[in-house]
Structure formats: structure tokens, C-alpha cells
Amino acid sequence: MKQEIDWKELGFGYIQTDYRYVCRYRNGQWEEGGLETDATITLSECACVFQYAQTCFEGLKAYRTVDGRIVCFRPDLNAARMRSSCERLVMPVFPEEKFLEAVRMLVQANADYVPPYGTGASLYIRPFMIGTNSVIGVKPAQEYEFRMFCTPVGAYFKGGIKPISIRVSDYDRAAPHGTGNIKAGLNYAMSLYPITVAHEEGFAENMYLDPATRTKVEETGGANFIFITEDGTLVTPKSDCILPSITRRSLMVVAEQYCGMKAEEREVFFSEVPEFAECGLCGTAAVISPVGHIHDHGRDIMFPSGMEEMGPWTRRLYETLTGIQLGRLPAPEGWLMEI
Ligand code: PLP
Ligand code: COI
Numbered sequence: 001m002k003q004e005i006d007w008k009e010l011g012f013g014y015i016q017t018d019y020r021y022v023c024r025y026r027n028g029q030w031e032e033g034g035l036e037t038d039a040t041i042t043l044s045e046c047a048c049v050f051q052y053a054q055t056c057f058e059g060l061k062a063y064r065t066v067d068g069r070i071v072c073f074r075p076d077l078n079a080a081r082m083r084s085s086c087e088r089l090v091m092p093v094f095p096e097e098k099f100l101e102a103v104r105m106l107v108q109a110n111a112d113y114v115p116p117y118g119t120g121a122s123l124y125i126r127p128f129m130i131g132t133n134s135v136i137g138v139k140p141a142q143e144y145e146f147r148m149f150c151t152p153v154g155a156y157f158k159g160g161i162k163p164i165s166i167r168v169s170d171y172d173r174a175a176p177h178g179t180g181n182i183k184a185g186l187n188y189a190m191s192l193y194p195i196t197v198a199h200e201e202g203f204a205e206n207m208y209l210d211p212a213t214r215t216k217v218e219e220t221g222g223a224n225f226i227f228i229t230e231d232g233t234l235v236t237p238k239s240d241c242i243l244p245s246i247t248r249r250s251l252m253v254v255a256e257q258y259c260g261m262k263a264e265e266r267e268v269f270f271s272e273v274p275e276f277a278e279c280g281l282c283g284t285a286a287v288i289s290p291v292g293h294i295h296d297h298g299r300d301i302m303f304p305s306g307m308e309e310m311g312p313w314t315r316r317l318y319e320t321l322t323g324i325q326l327g328r329l330p331a332p333e334g335w336l337m338e339i
Contacts, residue, residue, distance in 0.1 A: 005113075005115075005152060007115045007116060007119035007120075007121045007152070007154075008119050008120065008121070008154075009154070010115070010119075010121045010152055010153060010154030011153070011154050011155065011158070012124075012153045012154065012155065012156045012285060013151070013153070014151050015113075015151050015152055016039050016151070017110040017113045017149065017150055017151060017152075018037060018109065018110055018112075018113075019035040019036070019037060019106065019109040019110055020035070020036055020037075020039060020106065020147060020148060020149040020150075021033065021034070021035055021036075021102040021105055021106045021147065021148040021149075022034070022035075022036045022145060022146075022147050023094070023098070023102070023145070023146045023147075024132075024143070024144070024145050024146075025092050025143060025144040025145070025146070026143050030092070030094065030095070030098065030146070033098065033102065033146070034105070035105055035106070035109050039149070041130075041145070041147075043130075043132055044132075044133070044134045046134035046135065046136055047130070047131065047132050047133065047134060047135070047141070048130075048131030048132070048133065048134075048135040048140065048141035049130035049131050049132065049141075051135060051136070052131075052135065052138060053184075053185055053186045053189070054089055054090075054091065054130065054131035054135075054140060054141055055089075055128060055129065055130045055131070055184070055185045055186075056082065056085035056086060056089055056091065056128065056129055056182060056183055056184045056185065057082075057085075057126060057127060057128035057129075057183055057185065058078040058079075058081065058082045058085075058125075058126070058127040058128070058183060059078070059124065059125070059126060059183075059283075059284045059285060060072060060073065060074075060075050060078045060103070060124075060125045060127075060246075060284055061073060061122040061123060061124055061125065061153075061284055061325075062103075062107045062114055062122065062123040062125060062150070062339060063114075063117075063122050063123075063325050063326055063327075064114050064115060064116055064117045064122075064326075065117060065326050065327030065328075066117055066326055066327045066328050067327055068117070069327065069338055069339075070107060070111065070114050070338070070339040071325070071327065071336040071337060071338050071339065072103055072107065072125070072336070072337045072339065073246075073250075073284075073325050073335065073336060074246055074250065074334075074335055074336075074337075075099070075100055075103050075337050076096060076100065076334070076337075077246045077249075078099070078127065078246065079094075079096040079099035079100065080096065081183060081244065081246070082094065082099070082127060082129070082183070083096075084181075084182055085182040085183050085184055086129065088179065088182045088184070089140075089182070089184060090140040091129055091131065091140070091141075091144060092144055094127075094129065094146045099127065100337065102127070102146075102148050103125060103127075103148070103337070103339075104337075104339055106125065106148050106149075106150055107123065107125070107150065107339045108339055110123070110150055111339075113150065113151075113152050114152070115152050117326065120154060120155065120160070121152055121153060121154045122152070122153060123150050123151070123152050123153075124150060124151055124152070124153040124284070124285070125148060125149075125150045126148065126149055126150065126151070127146070127147070127148040128146075128147055128148075129144055129145065129146045129147070130144065130145050130147075131143070131144055132144055132145050153285070155287075156222070156283075156285040156286045156287070156289065157204050157205075157286070157289050158204075161287075161288075161289065161290065161310060161318070162290075162307075162308070163289075163290040163291060163292030163293070163303075163305065163306065163307045163308070163309070163310065164203075164204035164205065164281075164289055164290070164291055164292065164293075165202070165203050165204060165291075165292065165293040165294075165295065165307075166198070166203050166204055166205040166206065166207050166220065166281075166291055166293070166294055166295070167198055167201065167203040167205075167206060167207065167294070167295040167296070168206070168207045168209065168270070168294065168295065168296040168297065169194045169198070169206035169207060169208050169209075170194075171190075171191075171193065171194040171206075171208075172190065172208060172211045173187065173190060173191045173194070173206070173208040173218065173219065173220075173221060174186075174187040174190055174191075174241065175187055175189075175190050176211075178240060178241055179241075180218070180219075180239075180241035180242055180243070181240055181241055181242060181243060181244060182243075183243060188221070191206070191221040194206050194221070195221050203295060204289075205220040205221055205222070205223070205281065206220055206221055207220060207225075207294060208220065208221075209270055210239065210241070211241075214270075215269055215270060215271070216237070216239070216267050216268060216269055216270065217237045217268040217269070217270055217273065218237060218239050218241060218242050219237070219239075219242040219243065219245075220281055222281075222283060222285060222286060223245070223247075223281035223282055223283035223285070223286035223289070224236060224237070224242060224243065224245035224247070224248040224281070224282050224283060225237055225268070225279065225280070225281060225282075226248065226251060226279070226280045226281075226282050226288070226314075226317075227268065227273070227276040227278070227279050228261075228276060228277055228278040228279075228280075228311065228313040228314065229275075229276060229277060230277040232259075232260070232261045232262070232313050233261065233262040233263070233264060234251065234252065234255040234261050234262065234263040234264070234313075234317070235264050235265075235266065235268060235276070236248050236251075236252065236263075236264070236265050236268075237265075237266075237267065237268045238265045238266050238267055239267070245282060245283055246284065247282040247283050247284060247286075247287070247288075247321070248282050248283075250321065250335070251263075251282055251288075251317055251321060252265065253332060254317060254320050254321055254324070255317060257332070258320045258324075258329070259313075259316050259317060259320055261313065261316075261317075270296075273294065273301060274301050276303065277303065277304055277305070277311060277313070278290070278303055278304075278305050278310075278311035278312075278313050278314045279291040279294070279303050280310075280314050280317075287318070287321070287322065288310075288314060288317060288318045288321065290305065290309075290310040290311065290314050291303065292305065292306055292307040293307060324336075
């Protein structure tokens with residue numbers, strides 16, 4: 001049962017909830033699947049996930065709306081992105097209908113953990129899949145577990161929505177061979193060293209540049225970039241090697257259809273970054289986190305919006321996106337799945 005949680009003080013951490021969804025793949029098919037109470041997984045030491053990192057994951061949130069409903073934001077896009085991750089990692093695809101049903105079951109069963117409206121917190125949902133049988137030669141597993149757990153969370157970055165400082169990384173975020181566009185644990189393992197260095201040096205995140213030329217902006221360890229020009233054009237990097245952020249794709253629609261802005265997805269050269277009026281990171285966990293400062297090897301780029309407040313365009317995007325997610329503003333057709 002739920003212990004007392006101080007919703008307003010929540011950071012981005014793991015709190016074990018009562019139920020998780022588990023579905024096993026054996027003999028070439030997915031079993032029925034359902035809720036379980038045991039948060040521990042017991043596997044062979046030789047399971048493919050341990051030896052060859054055959055695992056991928058997703059991240060989405062459930063919100064308590066202004067009128068007391070519980071909704072999830074675009075979970076169909078998480079199911080679709082997980083399909084791409086599975087295909088690239090030679091894992092069986094978990095069907096979209098089953099994925100959405102799992103989200104419903106999980107959130108309903110853990111409804112006590114969905115933070116109240118107005119606390120700034122939400123219920124983070126983490127679907128993932130692992131190769132479970134013993135594999136010693138390099139080849140995909142034959143048995144898998146698809147699992148989904150959830151945990152109530154607050155802001156991803158310390159300080160909530162205050163602007164952060166980031167630094168340009170000398171390392172690549174993802175494993176090589178253009179796999180940066182899938183949500184594989186492997187890519188996050190590659191970012192653990194650079195994020196540790198960034199934190200030690202006092203930065204909240206790394207800006208990764210394209211590995212081939214180191215001239216173009218890609219993304220950070222856990223979020224895509226948005227840049228905004230003085231006259232209100234949202235510019236977001238186009239690259240086949242970054243995670244196709246659901247938040248970023250949504251913000252392009254929000255900018256044009258709700259905020260009277262233009263939206264462009266194109267290559268962004270690092271050399272043009274100082275010309276933008278505002279910069280931010282966007283993602284399920286990050287929501288929109290304003291960036292006030294980018295450190296690049298002894299040089300500093302300070303955005304005019306500064307380190308105290310979000311810039312005016314970023315605020316407009318933030319208020320509109322969260323307004324849609326929390327039911328204060330009408331959502332585009334199909335964006336919210338009611339639980
Ligand atoms: N980029 C990376 C590397 C991420 O881990 C995430 C988080 O999911 C994002 C971008 C943002 O994607 P989304 O908006 O779908 O959460
Ligand atoms: C998410 O936003 O869902 C992510 O996966 C980011 C992760 C760094 C927590």
C-alpha cells in the first residue's frame with residue numbers, strides 16, 4: 001500500500017508501487033500477461049540481457065487532470081517507437097493494442113500513486129523488454145519478458161523549471177552504427193561516463209554533436225533540443241541518430257496550432273547556436289527545461305533569457321503543453337488516453 005508521499009518534494013527517483021505488468025514470450029508467442037506484485041526479477045546469469053545487453057525501454061507519463069481524470073499522453077507513439085527499438089535489436093514486437101491495455105491495467109491498479117493535480121508531479125511509466133534465456137554465442141534470445149512498472153516523479157532537473165547550464169561533450173551519446181534513434185539501454189550506458197563528467201564539473205547535461213563532423217547539434221543524454229528565434233520560430237535538430245522525441249514532435253504542433261509560432265525541423269549547426277534567443281531541452285522526463293548557458297571548451301554561450309527565468313516563447317510552449325496534458329486546454333484528437 002502507498003506510503004505517505006510528499007508530492008511537491010518529489011524528485012526524479014524510483015518509488016516502488018504495488019503492481020507491475022509482466023508478459024512473457026515463449027515458443028514464438030506472447031503469453032496472456034497480467035499484473036504481478038513482485039518487483040524482483042530472477043534470471044540465469046547467462047541471460048542475453050546480461051551478456052549482450054539485449055534490452056530496450058520506453059518512458060511515458062500519466063497525469064491527474066484539473067477535473068480529476070487520469071490521462072496518458074500519446075501512449076500509441078511509445079508503442080510505435082518501442083516497435084522500432086525491438087526490430088533493431090531483433091526482439092519480438094509487443095503488439096500496440098496489448099501495450100495500451102498494459103498501460104491501462106498498470107495505471108488503474110496503481111491509481112493511488114498518480115500525484116494530485118497542481119503538485120507538479122506525475123506518474124512515470126517505464127515499459128521495457130529483456131532477452132531472458134541463456135545465450136553464450138552472440139545471437140538473439142528466444143525468450144523475452146515485456147514489463148511495465150511505474151513510479152511517481154517530480155522534476156527531472158534539480159531546481160524544477162529554472163534554467164540549467166550544460167556543456168558540449170567530447171564523447172558520443174550512443175553506441176555506434178547509427179543506433180542513436182532507438183531507446184536501447186546500450187545507448188544510455190554509453191552516456192554514463194560523459195554525464196558523470198558533466199555533473200562533476202557542475203553541468204546538468206551534455207550537448208552531443210554529430211560524431212562524424214562535430215559541427216551539428218544532436219541531443220542530450222535524456223532529451224531533444226529546441227531553439228527559438230527572437231521572432232518566435234521553433235527550430236529543432238533533424239538527425240537520424242537522435243531519439244525521435246514524442247514531446248518534440250508534439251511541441252511542433254503546439255507551436256504552430258496553439259502558440260502562433262513557426263516550427264522547423266532542420267540541421268542545426270553548433271556555430272549558429274549563439275544566434276538563438278532561447279534554448280530548451282524537451283522530453284517526457286524533462287518536459288521543457290530551459291537552458292540558460294552552454295559551456296564549450298573555455299567559451300560560454302549565454303542566452304538572452306538568462307539563468308533566472310524561462311524565456312517568453314519557452315514559457316508559452318511550456319504552459320500550453322502542460323495545459324493540454326493536465327486538461328486545462330483542449331487536446332488535439334487522440335493525444336490523451338483516458339484511464
Ligand atoms: N532523447 C533521449 C536520449 C531521451 O532519453 C528522451 C526521453 O525519452 C528524449 C530524447 C525525449 O523523448 P520523449 O519526448 O519521447 O520522452
Ligand atoms: C524519458 O524522458 O522518458 C527518458 O527516458 C529520459 C530518461 C533520461 C529518464
